Amino acid sequence: MTSSTPTLPSPKSNSFGGGILKGWKGRGWDRRATFWLIYLPPLFCLFVFLVMPVLLMAAFSFRPDMRGDLFRTWIPTLDQYASLVATGSYWRLLGISTLTALGIAISAVLLAYPLAYFLAFYAGARAGFYLILLLVPFWTSYLLRIMAWKILLGTEGVINSFLIYAGLIQEPLTALLYNRTAVVLTLVYVWLPFAALPILAALQRIDPALFEAAADLGARPAYQFARITLPLSLPGVFAAFFMVFIPTIGEYVTPLLVGGSRGFLYGNIIQDFFTKAANWPLGSALSMIMLAATLILVVLATRLIDLRQLFE
Amino acid sequence: MKSRRGPVLLGTYYFGLIVLLYLPIALLFLFSVNSSAFLSFPIKQLTLDWYQKLFDADAVLRSARNSLVVALGSSLAATTLGTMVSILMLRYKFRGQNLLIALSVLPLIVPYVVLGVALLILFSVLHIDRSLWTVGIAHTVVALPYTLLIIASRFAGMDAGIEEAAMDLGADYPTTLRRVVLPLIFPAMVSAWLTAFTVSFDEFALALFLAGTQPTFPVYLFSQLRFANRLPIMIALAVLLMIGTLTLVLVAERFRRREV
Numbered sequence: 001m002t003s004s005t006p007t008l009p010s011p012k013s014n015s016f017g018g019g020i021l022k023g024w025k026g027r028g029w030d031r032r033a034t035f036w037l038i039y040l041p042p043l044f045c046l047f048v049f050l051v052m053p054v055l056l057m058a059a060f061s062f063r064p065d066m067r068g069d070l071f072r073t074w075i076p077t078l079d080q081y082a083s084l085v086a087t088g089s090y091w092r093l094l095g096i097s098t099l100t101a102l103g104i105a106i107s108a109v110l111l112a113y114p115l116a117y118f119l120a121f122y123a124g125a126r127a128g129f130y131l132i133l134l135l136v137p138f139w140t141s142y143l144l145r146i147m148a149w150k151i152l153l154g155t156e157g158v159i160n161s162f163l164i165y166a167g168l169i170q171e172p173l174t175a176l177l178y179n180r181t182a183v184v185l186t187l188v189y190v191w192l193p194f195a196a197l198p199i200l201a202a203l204q205r206i207d208p209a210l211f212e213a214a215a216d217l218g219a220r221p222a223y224q225f226a227r228i229t230l231p232l233s234l235p236g237v238f239a240a241f242f243m244v245f246i247p248t249i250g251e252y253v254t255p256l257l258v259g260g261s262r263g264f265l266y267g268n269i270i271q272d273f274f275t276k277a278a279n280w281p282l283g284s285a286l287s288m289i290m291l292a293a294t295l296i297l298v299v300l301a302t303r304l305i306d307l308r309q310l311f312e
Numbered sequence: 313m314k315s316r317r318g319p320v321l322l323g324t325y326y327f328g329l330i331v332l333l334y335l336p337i338a339l340l341f342l343f344s345v346n347s348s349a350f351l352s353f354p355i356k357q358l359t360l361d362w363y364q365k366l367f368d369a370d371a372v373l374r375s376a377r378n379s380l381v382v383a384l385g386s387s388l389a390a391t392t393l394g395t396m397v398s399i400l401m402l403r404y405k406f407r408g409q410n411l412l413i414a415l416s417v418l419p420l421i422v423p424y425v426v427l428g429v430a431l432l433i434l435f436s437v438l439h440i441d442r443s444l445w446t447v448g449i450a451h452t453v454v455a456l457p458y459t460l461l462i463i464a465s466r467f468a469g470m471d472a473g474i475e476e477a478a479m480d481l482g483a484d485y486p487t488t489l490r491r492v493v494l495p496l497i498f499p500a501m502v503s504a505w506l507t508a509f510t511v512s513f514d515e516f517a518l519a520l521f522l523a524g525t526q527p528t529f530p531v532y533l534f535s536q537l538r539f540a541n542r543l544p545i546m547i548a549l550a551v552l553l554m555i556g557t558l559t560l561v562l563v564a565e566r567f568r569r570r571e572v
Contacts, residue, residue, distance in 0.1 A: 030484035035404060037486075038396040045393060046415045049453050053430035054422075060433055071437045115329060118322040130326070132562075137333040139561045143516050143530045144550045147537075148336035151343060158339060193333065221318070250423020253517050257537075267425040274429045274521065284433070287426045298421050 054291070061284035080285035090269070090286065094293070097249060097266035100180060104187045105195075105245035109237055111188070112195035116236075117229075119196070120203035131200070138193040146257050149186040153177040153258065178260025186258050187248060195240040202236025203229070235305055242301040246294060266290060344548040362548040369545055375532035376549060379513055382444050382528055386451035387508035393452070394459025394504055395497070398467050399489070401460075403475075413460075420457040427454070428521035435522070442524030450518040455508035462507060462568065466500035467493075499567045506564035510557050529553065 062076035084090055115134065123130050137145070152158050153176040160172040176182065206229065214224045252267030259265070270290065273283030347357035366372065397416050400409070419427065427450070435446050474496075478488040494501075516530035523531045533550065536542045 030486060034485045034489065035400075035406070038399055039406075042393045042397050042400070042416065043412065045452070046412070049431065049434070049449055050415060050418065050427075053427070053434040056433045056437060057426075057430040071439075111329070114322055114325050118319075118326045122319040122322055132565075133330055134333070136558065137337060139510070139558055140337055140554050141514050141530075141550060141557065143514070143533060144340060144547075144554060145336060147533075147547075147550075148340050151339060152336055189333070189336070192329075246421055247423070250425050252425045253520075267423065270425050270429060271521075274432060280429075280433065283429060287429055290423055291426050294421060294423055294426075 057284045057287055060281055061288045063281040063284075066278065066280055080281045083282065084285050084289070090266075093264070093269060094266050094289070096180075098293075100184060100265060101245050101248040101251070104184055104191065104248050105241050107184070107188045108191045108195040108244045109199070109240050111192055112240060113199055113233075113237070115192075115196045116199035116203055116233075119200050134193045134196060138190075142190065143253070143257075145190055146186055146254050149182070149189065150177065150258050153182055177258060178262055180259065180263045183255050183259040183263045183265070186254050187251065190254070191244045191248070195244050198239035198243065199233060199236040202233040202239075206232045238301070238305050242297070242305075246297060246301070249294060249297075250290060340547055341551060344544060344551050346544065362544040363552075366545050366548050366552075372532065372545060372549055375527050375529045376553065378444055378523075378526050379529040379553075382448045382451060382519075383509045383512040386448045386455060386512045387505050389448070389452040390455035390459045390508040391463075391501055391505040393456055394463050394508075395494075395501060397456075397460050398464040398497075399493070401464055402467050403472070416460050417457040419454045424454070424517035428518045431518070432521045442522055444523075444526050444528075446522040446524070447519050447528060448512075450522050451508075451512035451515055454515070454518065455511045458507050458511060459504035462504040463497060463500045466497050470496055503564045503567035506560050506567070510560055510564070513553075513557060 059076075061080055062078070063074050064077045064079055068074075119127050119131055119134075150157070154160070155172040155174055155177070157177070159176060160169075163169045164172065210228050210232075211224060214228055219227070250267050251265060252271050255263045255265045255268050256271075259268075266286075267290070270283055270286050273279045273286065277283075344362055345358045345360060347359045347361070393416075397412065400406075401413055431446070431450050431453075432442075435442060440446065470493075475488050475492055478492045479485065483491065514530065515528075516534065519528045519531050520534065527535065529549070533546050536546050
């Protein structure tokens with residue numbers, strides 16, 4: 001059997017309702033024709049616009065320099081990775097970016113948990129409406145929300161001018177914008193509503209009978225929370241954590257807008273090497289490291305979340 | 313009954329946080345009707361001038377049109393591909409099936425900065441000039457996981473017996489798809505299309521790498537940030553676009569939740 005050849009149906013699958021649609025029916029020319037018609041376009045798109053770019057990027061990361069035509073052969077070299085390993089600041093920035101993303105994800109999850117808890121157990125019939133209310137900020141333009149924080153925190157921004165107007169300070173505070181704290185603040189703001197969703201889903205799945213049983217057996221609310229609610233909601237908590245953590249590691253837009261040079265993250269040096277510095281081979285090597293780090297995290301995440309779901 | 317302190321405390325927290333979440337957005341609204349180009353307290357005068365000036369600002373409107381074109385094209389492409397992969401995923405069995413599905417959802421986890429530079433390398437190597445096409449292609453790729461997940465979750469709940477019945481009655485498979493399957497998953501397709509549209513319309517991280525001389529609105533907005541006196545006009549348009557996107561999202565939600 002060659003790859004991506006449809007499997008032939010087993011004899012018993014020809015009965016009605018026996019899943020004949022998974023294989024061919026009769027001679028099945030129509031099923032086969034449909035298959036190729038809907039198989040080739042996605043295959044082509046994914047190969048040309050997803051697999052090939054990543055492979056090319058990998059190839060570029062083994063290129064010695066940018067000299068010559070973009071499309072030429074070169075002798076693969078580990079120079080870029082060697083200089084990457086030798087330069088401590090890249091690793092430091094990768095470490096800092098990971099820690100920053102970690103801090104953002106943990107903060108977002110901790111702040112979102114009570115939100116989800118309220119929606120799941122106390123909002124009653126209005127829960128749907130309250131949820132929409134929570135999600136509207138998340139659905140507003142991403143760039144716009146980040147800009148709002150720039151306007152809030154800037155030296156001529158809202159907070160400063162308000163404090164001066166109120167007579168609390170004379171000179172504007174410059175420490176508000178263009179640092180890592182501003183990046184963390186903005187990104188927690190951006191992701192907070194989103195983080196509540198998987199936690200809410202996990203909380204809603206808990207069987208209410210468990211609480212009644214626990215209460216009948218004399219468990220106090222705090223004990224119920226510790227022994228029932230929290231453990232059963234952990235899959236949602238992990239999902240929320242990774243849903244914030246993974247996109248945040250690759251973040252480069254928010255640091256660009258509110259982080260300044262002091263708030264740079266790993267994604268920003270990649271962007272720099274492809275725009276200002278035009279050192280694509282080194283930028284590709286940095287991207288490959290980031291891609292590898294992200295994929296490892298995702299594998300880790302699926303392990304962790306699947307493992308938890310076994311106990312559900 | 314249990315004590316009422318918990319609910320009150322949680323409710324206060326919930327609505328307090330909601331207020332905090334809306335505050336920055338409300339400030340932008342304020343900024344777009346503020347007479348001065350700087351938003352500083354006390355606010356002197358309110359005006360709709362910025363909205364009026366907006367309609368004379370050609371470049372701004374052109375960038376909004378570019379975003380619209382890219383979002384329309386990429387969302388249609390992503391919905392088509394998402395429908396195809398959904399059918400392949402749920403109605404066929406073939407070698408490499410899992411790989412195809414994995415590739416389709418991969419853009420969800422590849423950092424945008426990595427995908428952006430990878431596509432930049434591809435287009436440069438192929439000598440394809442950066443244009444709305446290149447942005448549209450990138451947006452199609454990143455919207456595919458969303459359309460696939462939305463359509464497949466609807467499709468999965470559908471009884472394959474309906475299709476088998478149609479085929480037993482003599483319809484060939486293309487006809488069955490066209491007359492039976494597509495009408496049934498149509499609400500999910502609309503929802504997927506609207507979602508893909510908003511994903512593309514708002515997207516900046518990829519567009520910054522791939523937009524050439526025709527910036528999309530977010531890219532143009534970003535390029536104008538240096539000029540403080542242009543900011544209120546930009547924000548006025550952003551506010552208008554935001555209202556449009558929000559309407560779309562809410563419509564998409566309605567479609568997604570609609571029963572079979």
